[in-house]
Amino acid sequence: MFKVAASPERPETQDPRVPSRDKVVTRYLIDRLANEQPDKVLVKFDDNGEEWTYAAFREKILRTSIGLQSQGVSQGDHVLVFAPNSREQVLVFFALNYIGAVYVPINTAYKGSLLSHVINISDAKVAFVHASLVDRLEGIDTHNLEKLIVVGGKPASTVLPSVTYETALLPENGELAPLARPIEPWDPMSIIFTSGTTGPSKGVLSSYLHLFTNAGPESWPFVTSEDRYLINSPMFHIGGMGPMFCMLARGASFAMVERFDTTTYWDSVRNTEVTVAFLLGVMATFLEKLPEKDDDKDNPLRLVLMVPLASNAESFSKRFGVDVYTIFNMTEISTPIVSEPNPKVRGTCGKARDGVEVRLVDENDCEVPLGAVGEMLVRTDRPWGMNSGYHKNPEATAKAWRNGWFHTGDAFTQDADGNFFFVDRMKDAIRRRGENISSFEVEAEVCAHPAVREAAAVAVPSELGEDDVLVCVAPVEGNEINPAELIEFLRERMAYFMIPRYIRVLPDLPKTPSAKVLKHELRAEGVTQDTWDREEAGIKVKGERFTKAS
Structure with a gap:
């Protein structure tokens, strides 16, 4: 005792x-x-x-x-x-x-x-x-x-x-x-x-x-308090550790599953008797591509949080007998945007919930007109209802919290009914299969290669949803860059989810007069004919978090 x-x-x-x-x-x-x-x-x-x-x-x-x-x-x-x-x-x-x-x-x-x-x-x-x-x-x-x-x-x-x-x-x-x-x-x-x-x-x-x-x-x-939440995200993410605490706060329960696996997902749901689960849009797509079964609805789930809201949300809801909600959230904030069950408005993230204020603004923190694209700013009525800053980084804290609002760095629009729609990241972050990737950190490791003079990492669309990583590189004078060899170099230096899928070799990266790389041009050009594709080359990376249905 x-x-x-x-x-x-x-x-x-x-x-x-x-x-x-x-x-x-x-x-x-x-x-x-x-x-x-x-x-x-x-x-x-x-x-x-x-x-x-x-x-x-x-x-x-x-x-x-x-x-x-x-x-x-x-x-x-x-x-x-x-x-x-x-x-x-x-x-x-x-x-x-x-x-x-x-x-x-x-x-x-x-x-x-x-x-x-x-x-x-x-x-x-x-x-x-x-x-x-x-x-x-x-x-x-x-x-x-x-x-x-x-x-x-x-x-x-x-x-x-x-x-x-x-x-x-x-x-x-x-x-x-x-x-x-x-x-x-x-x-x-x-x-x-x-x-x-x-x-x-x-x-x-x-x-x-x-x-x-x-x-x-x-x-x-x-x-x-009667629900059981499925935990299959790592505990170093807010999506893994946060719901554990929040289910405790309800006097409810949670179930621990090693990882998301398409082929065993519904067995895990039934074995653990979970009633609530979180699904990235790509996860929902994987599940719906499984062969249909007569007992698809025979599961204890009553609702899923689908982020982003997939185009197949309605059919997913009907096939598996669950209500679908969507939200907008990030580690620093506290779910300011929540949808109603089974939202009818395509592409919505939901509406502002009670207890929060949300604004869409321009680069000067001034409101944008209804329907225009602006950065989402958030604050809560409750003291300490959002993050307490970035630890040991007062500059980033001051920048994010300027004018008394938290700046999400994400671009949205809003319609006349109060629905919010995600447009793009105003930052250079890349999101690949549930992982946020810093372009700065990818570029730093790529540039550590002796043959690479400069690099720019940008997001390009993935056929599975979210992004894939494209790195544009320029060689040191007198050197050549072999994409496959560069991947092997990065394998020992990078987290698996950061390793680029695409590599494009250019003589020089496009720049502004002040020598800043024009990433928007590289992003707009995307995967060109001269871009090397790691997956087409058959080079795999160990550690992928999701298992696709065969």
């Missing part, structure tokens, strides 16, 4: 827009719900059907929390998490928040200079790392890291002092050290890294209130 020292007094806030601690802060949520509904299932796992009730979950969290404290983790500390989804990571995520520490997950595909950069930004001294990823830390600056907690086996060697998960985080007994002060709704809960577009990746600082507002009962009123 694990013991918890008495908590300090927990005064209620006087602002009605801010819920009490036991409705929005992880520690007090777990304590309250384990008492109110101890036998209700919180988590179900697809691999073996294992279930954790609220009471059992609290015991596991207490044990993990005591283990973290024994490793020197205290309230307010940032802890880096570099591991694939697992039971252990679920426990570490919630246990860190239970003791008031900050969860800082990073993409498991990161390596090299990008990995070093996010470690530096994290301000972490302790890292929870999967054994298979430990060697990524070799040869890079690990900055302030002092200790590794290794899960998934014991590596032959580590660059830093290390302990195993079993040794460090599975104590037989103990007492949780008291908090220095109560954990408040506005305290930092996580730092989630999102791809930079004019610079390196930025760490989005989120409070408990931000995550609660992001997909909580007010933002997603169509999801109830």
Whole structure:
């Protein structure tokens, strides 16, 4: 049995827009719900059907929390998490928040200079790392890291002092050290890294209130305490870790599935008895291309969130017997745009929900006329209802939050009925199969090749929806660029999802008089006859997140 020292007094806030601690802060949520509904299932796992009730979950969290404290983790500390989804990571995520520490997950595909950069930004001294990823830390600056907690086996060697998960985080007994002060709704809960577009990746600082507002009962009123949400996204994405917390906040449940797989998707849905799921538009397309079966509607799903809204949404809804919603959201904000069920307006992202204000503006933050394209700006009525800035990046924070509004960097139009329509990214970001890619980071790695003088990465349409990556390169004088050899060079330096599909070799990249590359020209020209295609060349990349139906 694990013991918890008495908590300090927990005064209620006087602002009605801010819920009490036991409705929005992880520690007090777990304590309250384990008492109110101890036998209700919180988590179900697809691999073996294992279930954790609220009471059992609290015991596991207490044990993990005591283990973290024994490793020197205290309230307010940032802890880096570099591991694939697992039971252990679920426990570490919630246990860190239970003791008031900050969860800082990073993409498991990161390596090299990008990995070093996010470690530096994290301000972490302790890292929870999967054994298979430990060697990524070799040869890079690990900055302030002092200790590794290794899960998934014991590596032959580590660059830093290390302990195993079993040794460090599975104590037989103990007492949780008291908090220095109560954990408040506005305290930092996580730092989630999102791809930079004019610079390196930025760490989005989120409070408990931000995550609660992001997909909580007010933002997603169509999801109830009786629902079970399907988690098949990585926990280093807001789409993986955010819904876990928001289902806890409802007193609901979630199911853990290793990954999206077209051929096993409906088996997982039935096995875990999920009622709510998120689908990228390309996922929905893959599923609808499966051969029709008589029992397609025989599944527990009652609604899916489809983003973006696919052209086949109506037929998908009818075939699988689910309601379809769509939304607009990003890591920094809190679902400002939500549709009605089964929207009839093609291409819509929905309308502004209650509790948010949304504007479409020009480059001077002045309103654009109805129907015109403008950048979407957002703010919430609730204090701390969106991000708390970019960690250790005051310049980016000030730019994003200028004039008291958060600038999304995305272009939209709005019709007379209040429907919003996504037009394009005003940034140079590329989105490929659910991953946001920084053109800046792609270009930096491509230019590291000795034969490449300059490079520009742009998005081109993919036949599967979203984007593919086209890199236009110019050679160093006297050199030639072999596209296949360049891909092999990048394979060891880049996350798999960043590796370009298309490479176009040009003598020089088009530029403005001030020597800036004219990316819009390259984007408009797209895949030309002289563009090399990695997929046509039969060069594959390991690690793709989605499995296409054969």
